[in-house]
Amino acid sequence: MNDARRDELIAIYRDGLLxxxxxxxxxxxxxxxxxxxxxxxxxxxxxxxxxxxxxxxGRFTWLLGELYNNVEPRDEWLELAKHGARFLDEHCFxxxxxxxxxxxxxxxxxxxxxxxxxxxxxxAIAYGELxxxxxxxxxxxxxxxxxxxxxxHNLNPQGVEPKLTSIRPTRGIGFPMITIxxxxxxxxxxxxxxxNEWIDRSLDDIRRFHIKVDLQCVMETVSPTGEIIDHFxxxxxxxxxxxxxxxxxxxxxxxxxxxxxxxxxxxxLDWMWxxxxxxxxxxxxxxxxxxxLPVQEYWHDMKFWWPQNETIVATLLAYELTxxxxxxxxxxxxxxxxxxxxxxxxxxxWFGYLHRDGRISSRLKGNLWKGPFHMPRxxxxxxxxxxxxxx
Amino acid sequence: MNDARRDELIAIYRDGLLxxxxxxxxxxxxxxxxxxxxxxxxxxxxxxxxxxxxxxxGRFTWLLGELYNNVEPRDEWLELAKHGARFLDEHCFxxxxxxxxxxxxxxxxxxxxxxxxxxxxxxAIAYGELxxxxxxxxxxxxxxxxxxxxxxHNLNPQGVEPKLTSIRPTRGIGFPMITIxxxxxxxxxxxxxxxNEWIDRSLDDIRRFHIKVDLQCVMETVSPTGEIIDHFxxxxxxxxxxxxxxxxxxxxxxxxxxxxxxxxxxxxLDWMWxxxxxxxxxxxxxxxxxxxLPVQEYWHDMKFWWPQNETIVATLLAYELTxxxxxxxxxxxxxxxxxxxxxxxxxxxWFGYLHRDGRISSRLKGNLWKGPFHMPRxxxxxxxxxxxxxx
Numbered sequence: 001m002n003d004a005r006r007d008e009l010i011a012i013y014r015d016g017l018l019x020x021x022x023x024x025x026x027x028x029x030x031x032x033x034x035x036x037x038x039x040x041x042x043x044x045x046x047x048x049x050x051x052x053x054x055x056x057x058g059r060f061t062w063l064l065g066e067l068y069n070n071v072e073p074r075d076e077w078l079e080l081a082k083h084g085a086r087f088l089d090e091h092c093f094x095x096x097x098x099x100x101x102x103x104x105x106x107x108x109x110x111x112x113x114x115x116x117x118x119x120x121x122x123x124a125i126a127y128g129e130l131x132x133x134x135x136x137x138x139x140x141x142x143x144x145x146x147x148x149x150x151x152x153h154n155l156n157p158q159g160v161e162p163k164l165t166s167i168r169p170t171r172g173i174g175f176p177m178i179t180i181x182x183x184x185x186x187x188x189x190x191x192x193x194x195x196n197e198w199i200d201r202s203l204d205d206i207r208r209f210h211i212k213v214d215l216q217c218v219m220e221t222v223s224p225t226g227e228i229i230d231h232f233x234x235x236x237x238x239x240x241x242x243x244x245x246x247x248x249x250x251x252x253x254x255x256x257x258x259x260x261x262x263x264x265x266x267x268x269l270d271w272m273w274x275x276x277x278x279x280x281x282x283x284x285x286x287x288x289x290x291x292x293l294p295v296q297e298y299w300h301d302m303k304f305w306w307p308q309n310e311t312i313v314a315t316l317l318a319y320e321l322t323x324x325x326x327x328x329x330x331x332x333x334x335x336x337x338x339x340x341x342x343x344x345x346x347x348x349x350w351f352g353y354l355h356r357d358g359r360i361s362s363r364l365k366g367n368l369w370k371g372p373f374h375m376p377r378x379x380x381x382x383x384x385x386x387x388x389x390x391x
Numbered sequence: 392m393n394d395a396r397r398d399e400l401i402a403i404y405r406d407g408l409l410x411x412x413x414x415x416x417x418x419x420x421x422x423x424x425x426x427x428x429x430x431x432x433x434x435x436x437x438x439x440x441x442x443x444x445x446x447x448x449g450r451f452t453w454l455l456g457e458l459y460n461n462v463e464p465r466d467e468w469l470e471l472a473k474h475g476a477r478f479l480d481e482h483c484f485x486x487x488x489x490x491x492x493x494x495x496x497x498x499x500x501x502x503x504x505x506x507x508x509x510x511x512x513x514x515a516i517a518y519g520e521l522x523x524x525x526x527x528x529x530x531x532x533x534x535x536x537x538x539x540x541x542x543x544h545n546l547n548p549q550g551v552e553p554k555l556t557s558i559r560p561t562r563g564i565g566f567p568m569i570t571i572x573x574x575x576x577x578x579x580x581x582x583x584x585x586x587n588e589w590i591d592r593s594l595d596d597i598r599r600f601h602i603k604v605d606l607q608c609v610m611e612t613v614s615p616t617g618e619i620i621d622h623f624x625x626x627x628x629x630x631x632x633x634x635x636x637x638x639x640x641x642x643x644x645x646x647x648x649x650x651x652x653x654x655x656x657x658x659x660l661d662w663m664w665x666x667x668x669x670x671x672x673x674x675x676x677x678x679x680x681x682x683x684l685p686v687q688e689y690w691h692d693m694k695f696w697w698p699q700n701e702t703i704v705a706t707l708l709a710y711e712l713t714x715x716x717x718x719x720x721x722x723x724x725x726x727x728x729x730x731x732x733x734x735x736x737x738x739x740x741w742f743g744y745l746h747r748d749g750r751i752s753s754r755l756k757g758n759l760w761k762g763p764f765h766m767p768r769x770x771x772x773x774x775x776x777x778x779x780x781x782x
Contacts, residue, residue, distance in 0.1 A: 040623065040687075042684065042685065048623070048684055048685065049622045049623045049687075050622075051622055051623075105558065105559070109556075109558045110556045110558060111555055111556055111558055111559060112554065112555050112556065113556075160552070161551070161552040163503065164502055164503050165500075165502055165504075167496065167500045167501060167502055168496070168502055231440045231441075231442055232431065232439070232442075232758070293433065293439055294433065294439065294753045294754050294755045295753070296431075296440075296755070296758050296759070298689070298690035298744060298752070298753075299689035299690050300752075301752060302689060355746065355747075356746075361689070361691075361692060362685045362686070362689075362691070363685050364685045364687070367623070367687050368687070
C-alpha cells in the first residue's frame with residue numbers, strides 16, 4: 001500500500017465519516033419532540049417507522065461520545081450524546097426487572113424485550129463515553145451496572161422462557177465477542193477494573209470452543225463443550241461476524257503487544273475470508289454452510305453492509321500489524337467492492353441490503369438493526385489506523 | 392381456456408403429483424428406523440438434517456390420507472399415513488401441557504415449541520383423513536381434540552411468554568385462514584359438527600378486520616379492532632398468503648353456493664394480485680408494503696414456491712367459478728412462470744427459494760417449512776377442478 005493510496009483511503013474514511021455518514025444521521029434521526037433517535041429511514045432520510053430500536057439508541061450515543069473524546073470536542077456531539085443517554089435512562093429499562101427493552105415506540109413505550117441482552121452492552125459503552133466526556137461519575141456507574149447486567153443475563157438468564165428445550169444445548173460466539181469489544185471500550189472510557197479478566201475469559205472461550213484448527217473454521221454455534229452440531233443451525237457460519245471477532249482479537253493483541261493474539265485474529269480472518277468471500281460476485285456472503293451444503297436462512301447469499309464494514313477493518317488492521325501484502329490485497333478487494341455497490345451518492349450513507357450480485361434489494365438506510373454503528377466505526381477505525389502509521 | 396389446454400394442465404398436475412412430487416418424497420423422506428419423515432432434503436433427495444418439523448409430519452400424513460380417500464385406496468399410502476400418525480402420537484405432543492412441539496430430533500426428542508399452535512391444525516387434518524380411511528374412531532377423537540387445542544391456544548394462549556408487550560396488540564390473518572381450511576377438511580373427513588360455525592366466525596373476522604375496501608387490500612396484521620398499524624410490521628403485506636385465504640373462501644362459496652363468498656374471495660385475489668404480482672420479473676413477491684415503502688424483512692422480493700402454488704390454485708378456481716377470462720390469463724401467467732423456474736428435472740420436485748428474477752437461491756428441496764404440502768395440494772386441487780369441469 002503506497003503513500004498515495006494511504007492518503008486516498010484516509011480521505012475516504014475521514015470525509016465519509018464527518019461529511020456524509022454523520023451529517024446524514026444527525027440531520028434525519030434526532031427526535032427533538034420525544035427524545036432519542038428514529039433510525040428507520042428511507043433512502044433520502046424520511047422516517048419510515050417512528051419506533052426506536054434500543055441497540056441503535058446506545059450505539060449512536062456511543063459513537064457521538066467516541067467522536068467527542070477522540071476526534072474533537074464538538075458541543076453538538078456532546079449535546080446529542082446526552083440526548084441519547086437521556087432517552088436510554090428514561091425509556092429503555094424495564095423497571096420491573098432492570099433489564100433493557102429491544103424495541104420501544106417513539107414515545108418510549110415498550111414493544112419488545114428479547115431473550116438476550118445486547119441492548120445492555122451497547123448502553124454500557126454509550127455511558128462510558130459520556131463519563132469520559134463529562135467526568136460525571138453517574139455515567140461511570142451506569143456503564144458498570146449495565147455491563148454487569150449484560151454479563152449476568154448472558155451467563156444466567158432469569159425470567160425468560162428459553163427458545164429451545166434442553167435437549168440440544170448450544171453456545172454462540174456472539175457473547176464472548178461482544179464481551180471483548182465492550183470490555184475494551186469500558187477499559188479506555190471508565191477504566192473498568194475487571195476488563196482484562198472478562199477479555200481473557202472470552203478469548204479463552206473463543207479459542208477453546210469456536211476455533212477449529214482441524215476444520216480451518218470459526219464456528220458460530222457449537223455445543224457447550226465445543227462439539228460440532230451437525231444440523232442446519234450448527235453448521236451455519238457467519239463469516240462477517242467471525243471476521244468482526246477477528247479484529248477485536250487483533251486489536252487486543254496490538255494493545256497488549258501479544259503476537260499470539262494477533263496470530264489468532266489473523267488466522268480467524270484467513271479462514272473466514274476463504275469461506276465468506278464471494279469469488280463469483282465479490283463481497284462477503286451472509287451465511288455459508290460448514291460443509292458447503294445449503295443453509296436454511298433465506299437471505300444467506302445477500303450482501304449486507306456490516307460484514308463488508310467489518311472485513312474492511314479486519315483486513316486493514318491485519319495488514320498494519322503484519323505487513324503481509326495478502327491483507328492489503330484483500331482490503332482493496334472488499335473496500336473497492338463495497339464502495340462500488342453500497343453508497344447512495346444522491347442522499348448520502350450506504351444502503352444496507354444488496355442482492356448477491358450487488359443490486360439493491362431494499363432502499364432502507366436504517367431500521368431496528370441498521371443505524372450509525374458498523375459503518376462509522378469502520379470509518380473512524382480505519383482513518384485512525386492509517387493516520388497513525390502515516391506520521 | 393380451450394379443451395387442449397385443459398387436458399394439458401390436467402396431465403401436468405396429475406402426473407406431476409403421482410409421478411414426480413409423491414415419488415420424490417416417498418423415496419427420500421420416510422424414516423423406517425425412528426418413524427416419521429425427514430424432510431430436510433438436498434436437490435437430489437439426500438437428507439441434509441435429520442431433525443423433523445412437526446408441521447411437515449402432519450401435512451404429509453394428511454396428504455397421504457387425502458390421496459387414499461380421494462384418488463385411489465393404495466395400500467402404500469395408507470401404510471405411510473399410519474406411519475406418520477404414529478410418530479405424531481408418540482413424539483410430537485408435550486405430555487406436560489398437551490400442546491404439540493414444532494421441531495423434534497430424528498428420534499423424536501423435543502427441540503422447540505412455538506408460541507402459536509399450527510402444528511395442532513396440521514395434525515388434526517391428518518388424523519381426520521385416517522379416520523375416513525380406516526373408520527377407526529380413535530383417529531376422529533384425536534382430530535377433534537387437536538383441532539380444539541389449536542382453537543383454544545390461539546384464542547387464549549396459556550403458558551407462553553408473549554413475544555410483544557401489551558402496548559400495541561395485533562391480530563393476524565393466519566388464525567382465521569387456517570381455521571377455515573382446517574374446519575373444511577374436518578367437515579369432510581370426520582363430519583366435525585361445529586365446522587360451519589368456526590368457518591362463519593373466521594369469515595366474519597377476515598371481512599371485518601382484514602379486508603379494507605377503501606385501501607383495496609387484505610391486511611396481514613391489524614389492531615384487534617381492525618385499524619391499520621402504521622409501522623413496518625403493520626404495513627407488511629403477504630400477497631401469497633392472502634391469495635391462499637382467498638381460495639379457501641371461494642371454495643367455501645362453491646360448496647355453499649354462496650355468490651357473496653365467491654365474490655369476496657375473487658375480490659381478495661384481485662387486490663392482492665395487483666399488489667403481489669411482479670410486473671418486472673414475473674412471479675408473486677413474498678412481502679410488499681401497503682404504501683409501496685421498503686419492508687423490513689430481508690427476503691421480501693424473493694420468489695418462494697408456495698405463494699406461486701397458492702396463486703395457481705386461486706386463479707384457476709376463480710376462473711372455474713366466474714368464467715372471467717382475466718383469471719385464465721392470470722393463471723397462465725403464474726403457472727407458466729412457476730413451471731419455467733421452480734422444477735428441477737434431474738431429480739424431480741421443485742426448488743423452494745428463488746431470487747426475484749427466478750435464479751435459484753438455494754438448492755434445498757425441503758426443510759422445517761418446505762415439505763410435501765403446498766405443491767401436491769395445488770396439483771391435486773387443480774387436477775380435480777379441471778377434471779370435474781372437463782366431464
